[in-house]
Amino acid sequence: MKKDDRFVKQITPKSADFSKWYLEMIRKAELADYAPMKGMMVIRPYGYAIWENIQRLLDERIKKTGHSNAYFPLFIPESFLQKETEHLKGFSPEVAWVTVGGSEELEERLAVRPTSEAIIGNMYSKWIKSWRDLPVLINQWANIVRWEKVTRPFLRTTEFLWQEGHTAHGTEQEAVDETMMILDLYKEFVETELAIPVVSGKKSEMERFAGASDTYAIEALMSDGKALQMGTSHFLGQHFSEVFNIRYEDKEQNLQYVWQTSWGVSTRLVGALIMSHGDDSGLRLPPNVAPIQVIIVPISIGNWKEDVLPAAKDIERELLQLGLRVKIDDREEFTPGWKFSEWEMRGVPLRIEIGPRDIKNKHVISVRRDTLEKEQIPFSELSERIPLVLQDIQNSLFESALKFQTENTHDVQTYDEFQKIMDSQRGFIKVFWCGEPLCERKIKDETMATIRIVLPEDPHDKKEGHCILCGKDSNKRVLFAKAY
Amino acid sequence: MKKDDRFVKQITPKSADFSKWYLEMIRKAELADYAPMKGMMVIRPYGYAIWENIQRLLDERIKKTGHSNAYFPLFIPESFLQKETEHLKGFSPEVAWVTVGGSEELEERLAVRPTSEAIIGNMYSKWIKSWRDLPVLINQWANIVRWEKVTRPFLRTTEFLWQEGHTAHGTEQEAVDETMMILDLYKEFVETELAIPVVSGKKSEMERFAGASDTYAIEALMSDGKALQMGTSHFLGQHFSEVFNIRYEDKEQNLQYVWQTSWGVSTRLVGALIMSHGDDSGLRLPPNVAPIQVIIVPISIGNWKEDVLPAAKDIERELLQLGLRVKIDDREEFTPGWKFSEWEMRGVPLRIEIGPRDIKNKHVISVRRDTLEKEQIPFSELSERIPLVLQDIQNSLFESALKFQTENTHDVQTYDEFQKIMDSQRGFIKVFWCGEPLCERKIKDETMATIRIVLPEDPHDKKEGHCILCGKDSNKRVLFAKAY
Numbered sequence: 001m002k003k004d005d006r007f008v009k010q011i012t013p014k015s016a017d018f019s020k021w022y023l024e025m026i027r028k029a030e031l032a033d034y035a036p037m038k039g040m041m042v043i044r045p046y047g048y049a050i051w052e053n054i055q056r057l058l059d060e061r062i063k064k065t066g067h068s069n070a071y072f073p074l075f076i077p078e079s080f081l082q083k084e085t086e087h088l089k090g091f092s093p094e095v096a097w098v099t100v101g102g103s104e105e106l107e108e109r110l111a112v113r114p115t116s117e118a119i120i121g122n123m124y125s126k127w128i129k130s131w132r133d134l135p136v137l138i139n140q141w142a143n144i145v146r147w148e149k150v151t152r153p154f155l156r157t158t159e160f161l162w163q164e165g166h167t168a169h170g171t172e173q174e175a176v177d178e179t180m181m182i183l184d185l186y187k188e189f190v191e192t193e194l195a196i197p198v199v200s201g202k203k204s205e206m207e208r209f210a211g212a213s214d215t216y217a218i219e220a221l222m223s224d225g226k227a228l229q230m231g232t233s234h235f236l237g238q239h240f241s242e243v244f245n246i247r248y249e250d251k252e253q254n255l256q257y258v259w260q261t262s263w264g265v266s267t268r269l270v271g272a273l274i275m276s277h278g279d280d281s282g283l284r285l286p287p288n289v290a291p292i293q294v295i296i297v298p299i300s301i302g303n304w305k306e307d308v309l310p311a312a313k314d315i316e317r318e319l320l321q322l323g324l325r326v327k328i329d330d331r332e333e334f335t336p337g338w339k340f341s342e343w344e345m346r347g348v349p350l351r352i353e354i355g356p357r358d359i360k361n362k363h364v365i366s367v368r369r370d371t372l373e374k375e376q377i378p379f380s381e382l383s384e385r386i387p388l389v390l391q392d393i394q395n396s397l398f399e400s401a402l403k404f405q406t407e408n409t410h411d412v413q414t415y416d417e418f419q420k421i422m423d424s425q426r427g428f429i430k431v432f433w434c435g436e437p438l439c440e441r442k443i444k445d446e447t448m449a450t451i452r453i454v455l456p457e458d459p460h461d462k463k464e465g466h467c468i469l470c471g472k473d474s475n476k477r478v479l480f481a482k483a484y
Numbered sequence: 485m486k487k488d489d490r491f492v493k494q495i496t497p498k499s500a501d502f503s504k505w506y507l508e509m510i511r512k513a514e515l516a517d518y519a520p521m522k523g524m525m526v527i528r529p530y531g532y533a534i535w536e537n538i539q540r541l542l543d544e545r546i547k548k549t550g551h552s553n554a555y556f557p558l559f560i561p562e563s564f565l566q567k568e569t570e571h572l573k574g575f576s577p578e579v580a581w582v583t584v585g586g587s588e589e590l591e592e593r594l595a596v597r598p599t600s601e602a603i604i605g606n607m608y609s610k611w612i613k614s615w616r617d618l619p620v621l622i623n624q625w626a627n628i629v630r631w632e633k634v635t636r637p638f639l640r641t642t643e644f645l646w647q648e649g650h651t652a653h654g655t656e657q658e659a660v661d662e663t664m665m666i667l668d669l670y671k672e673f674v675e676t677e678l679a680i681p682v683v684s685g686k687k688s689e690m691e692r693f694a695g696a697s698d699t700y701a702i703e704a705l706m707s708d709g710k711a712l713q714m715g716t717s718h719f720l721g722q723h724f725s726e727v728f729n730i731r732y733e734d735k736e737q738n739l740q741y742v743w744q745t746s747w748g749v750s751t752r753l754v755g756a757l758i759m760s761h762g763d764d765s766g767l768r769l770p771p772n773v774a775p776i777q778v779i780i781v782p783i784s785i786g787n788w789k790e791d792v793l794p795a796a797k798d799i800e801r802e803l804l805q806l807g808l809r810v811k812i813d814d815r816e817e818f819t820p821g822w823k824f825s826e827w828e829m830r831g832v833p834l835r836i837e838i839g840p841r842d843i844k845n846k847h848v849i850s851v852r853r854d855t856l857e858k859e860q861i862p863f864s865e866l867s868e869r870i871p872l873v874l875q876d877i878q879n880s881l882f883e884s885a886l887k888f889q890t891e892n893t894h895d896v897q898t899y900d901e902f903q904k905i906m907d908s909q910r911g912f913i914k915v916f917w918c919g920e921p922l923c924e925r926k927i928k929d930e931t932m933a934t935i936r937i938v939l940p941e942d943p944h945d946k947k948e949g950h951c952i953l954c955g956k957d958s959n960k961r962v963l964f965a966k967a968y
Binding site (some may be wrong): 033035036037041042043044045048049051052068069070071072074075077080092093094095096097098099100101102103109110112118122123124127132138142143145147159161333381472478 | 582
């Protein structure tokens with residue numbers, strides 16, 4: 001009862017129905033599954049292994065820049081959220097409330113954390129007394145709950161996993177520097193490890209985090225032309241320190257409020273990997289975060305268990321010693337063709353095929369997932385060649401995503417053109433904007449596009465123009481896109 | 485305004501008031517702090533770094549034995565818990581309930597997970613169809629909420645962190661083997677990395693996990709003579725698979741219920757480290773899990789920043805290259821004496837002192853935290869000597885805890901003797917027990933001691949005797965102790 005090799009034919013092509021393809025990929029590649037509670041998902045081992053790689057690579061960077069991890073409570077008393085009304089207003093429609101503990105009705109409702117500024121602010125007010133206690137550079141890996149109406153696995157779910165950094169500084173400049181340093185760190189991390197090019201910059205007031213002075217974000221263009229916010233870094237000013245009374249005695253013994261930042265990325269990044277790199281045959285995972293970097297498929301003909309499998313195991317051992325994540329698929333109940341399709345669908349960057357003839361010729365056939373290019377690699381060159389090929393796959397995925405981003409970033413002159421693009425291929429649209437929330441909201445209402453970021457000044461680009469909607473003079477260039 | 489060096493004098497000696505000492509250690513060493521919500525704690529960076537080391541070292545072992553990590557939802561519908569009445573009865577007094585999401589009253593209450601058998605059982609019933617899908621070997625690192633009445637940081641808190649393994653197998657024997665393999669893995673892990681000797685064995689029916697066929701545990705003796713359960717491994721039989729209908733088609737195409745296990749350890753292990761190894765001067769952390777293994781204190785006299793600090797930094801670099809966790813304490817506002825006390829209190833295994841005279845003599849003074857022994861180590865021998873000293877500290881901490889355990893495991897003949905020991909030095913008491921819950925409960929009511937484990941058969945030990953309470957013939961030897 002061998003299964004046939006038409007496996008991938010069961011997948012809706014990405015080009016035919018992006019949204020359906022996305023959901024099918026998640027189920028078929030066993031990244032995640034729907035939980036029986038509305039809006040919640042289970043992250044399955046293959047999906048979670050991607051998240052573990054993301055965690056490891058990002059955690060290293062967070063620690064190298066001087067931050068430590070800690071853990072704050074899941075529950076936040078309602079009165080804490082109420083202390084900061086803007087913050088509460090931003091989150092209260094999304095909060096899940098614990099009202100009963102054991103058999104007792106609670107006197108005060110507890111929010112299941114939608115973010116941790118309030119509880120962390122409360123603790124910082126106890127811990128920070130003197131300039132000697134600063135800066136406080138803490139990060140937390142945790143689960144977050146937001147009662148979302150419309151959900152989609154990895155992109156927006158009632159519960160998700162993330163890291164949230166929360167820092168306190170003695171001066172405004174230090175906090176601003178931290179905000180920007182983390183924004184750059186996120187950009188470098190996502191581009192290097194996830195092979196996804198991003199643009200970064202400040203958010204407009206309308207898109208700002210509830211309670212922040214400034215919100216910065218990295219944004220990427222998915223292959224359906226919609227933007228995905230990949231991470232945010234907030235300069236909080238002294239807003240929360242005033243509310244939670246976080247003060248320190250400076251060297252001159254004056255009491256000062258601290259300056260704060262907060263920043264985070266989430267399991268949404270797994271969704272970004274699917275949408276940025278996937279194709280009609282399935283996922284294409286960048287080697288740096290792929291749970292399996294190399295899949296070895298022995299060609300199961302004749303006495304393959306005696307003739308081929310031992311050689312395959314030698315190769316596995318050799319590649320494991322290089323620190324690569326390798327696996328042999330020696331299942332008997334599937335044909336090689338079926339295995340090829342399956343691992344292509346699951347996005348393994350490189351496949352190694354080895355059969356009796358290859359053993360005689362002392363080489364293997366390697367097949368890249370990104371280009372499907374085949375290559376003969378002699379046994380003696382495996383250790384040298386495979387890491388280079390993986391690096392090349394990592395680079396090409398980035399390059400091809402960058403090419404897509406460039407080709408889909410439009411410079412438009414009229415609102416008519418703007419609307420036409422948003423109705424068809426979408427993408428980023430670069431325009432001048434007067435700075436008025438009124439224009440921003442009208443554009444959103446009419447086209448569903450929002451300002452993803454205010455572009456930093458670019459010496460090679462136009463400095464002045466007219467608001468795309470109202471025509472007023474403007475020196476504010478922004479990127480619009482429809483966003484997830 | 486240099487602080488004086490009488491720092492540790494502020495700590496309640498462990499010998500004077502163990503419980504007060506424990507709480508003070510947690511606060512002063514900045515392992516954790518009380519959260520403003522009853523029964524909840526914040527794990528501070530120093531405490532969390534211990535947990536991260538525990539996670540890393542245990543996660544490696546869990547993966548090496550073939551398990552993968554995944555993530556299941558925080559919320560479990562009440563009806564899922566109700567499916568298994570024994571399980572529900574066990575947990576319902578401890579459940580925190582979410583009843584409101586956003587602005588809506590929920591139709592069905594959601595439990596904040598007190599453990600995940602129910603939600604995972606539900607998912608396994610979807611994922612497992614055929615013998616080809618077995619075994620399923622999944623682990624989860626997650627937060628858990630149990631509405632506890634009496635709490636103590638790390639030992640029993642409303643929220644805690646843990647890992648929970650959940651496996652499904654085709655045969656009873658495989659599931660039993662998994663249960664025992666994990667029990668052994670936990671024992672080896674705790675003894676090797678935490679330097680805490682444990683006894684392991686089956687629980688009595690009264691102490692069994694709600695819904696399990698058999699519960700096995702590792703138990704350690706804390707230095708106040710009380711036992712701490714360090715981890716449990718449950719053989720679940722087909723109990724949950726029947727309730728959640730987890731069935732597979734075997735090779736003969738018959739439908740069979742799977743056999744399951746579940747197992748976990750938690751942040752309680754951090755509490756165990758404090759209570760097993762700490763002394764009157766503070767913590768004594770085993771090098772394998774210490775956030776800082778070596779603290780370098782430059783002796784700040786004269787032009788120490790020019791004369792001494794560069795040499796200290798060279799040593800730091802050399803030790804970092806060996807993969808050690810090293811830190812220089814170059815703070816100006818504290819005296820060396822104050823620093824010595826502080827790092828002793830925080831349990832750093834090894835201190836290196838270096839002053840102008842040491843530089844002339846090309847050596848450092850090292851001071852072990854466990855014995856306070858001093859040693860001169862020539863610069864040229866640092867790379868060789870320091871790892872050996874750290875290994876020796878790891879071993880001695882284990883040996884001294886083992887000696888304590890041996891000396892405090894009592895073989896008693898009469899119930900009178902039993903009561904006297906439980907009223908004074910406590911410890912483990914080894915006795916025969918008739919097997920009746922009635923005797924077990926009476927002993928508990930009268931002495932507060934519970935059966936920690938049923939001892940496995942020991943060929944060198946007595947096989948038969950009389951129940952310590954009722955005098956009936958018995959071949960069941962058990963370990964009693966007062967437990968946390």
